[in-house]
Amino acid sequence: xxxxxxxxxxxxxxxxxxxxxxxxxxxxxxxxxxxxxxxxxxxxxxxxxxxxxxxxxxxxxxxxxxxxxxxxxxxxxxxxxxxxxxxxx
Numbered sequence: 604x605x606x607x608x609x610x611x612x613x614x615x616x617x618x619x620x621x622x623x624x625x626x627x628x629x630x631x632x633x634x635x636x637x638x639x640x641x642x643x644x645x646x647x648x649x650x651x652x653x654x655x656x657x658x659x660x661x662x663x664x665x666x667x668x669x670x671x672x673x674x675x676x677x678x679x680x681x682x683x684x685x686x687x688x689x690x691x692x
Contacts, residue, residue, distance in 0.1 A: 626632045647655045 643655070643659075
């Protein structure tokens with residue numbers, strides 16, 4: 604059963620495209636993305652491209668670990684709920 608959940612939530616190759624399409628329908632997301640890329644161009648021009656890439660790589664690494672922890676914590680809660688339902692059936 605755990606392998607099925609892993610496949611559904613972690614190994615599903617359709618999820619990135621679904622997330623992309625979902626986000627495109629959120630005007631605030633689209634605006635935030637545009638503002639982000641405009642700021643990236645300003646920072647690269649002011650600080651140099653390599654310094655910005657280094658900064659962005661470290662920031663992305665940090666956020667990825669934090670997001671993974673939040674995601675896995677959420678999966679654990681869902682697992683406990685589903686196991687609870689399973690025990691009742």
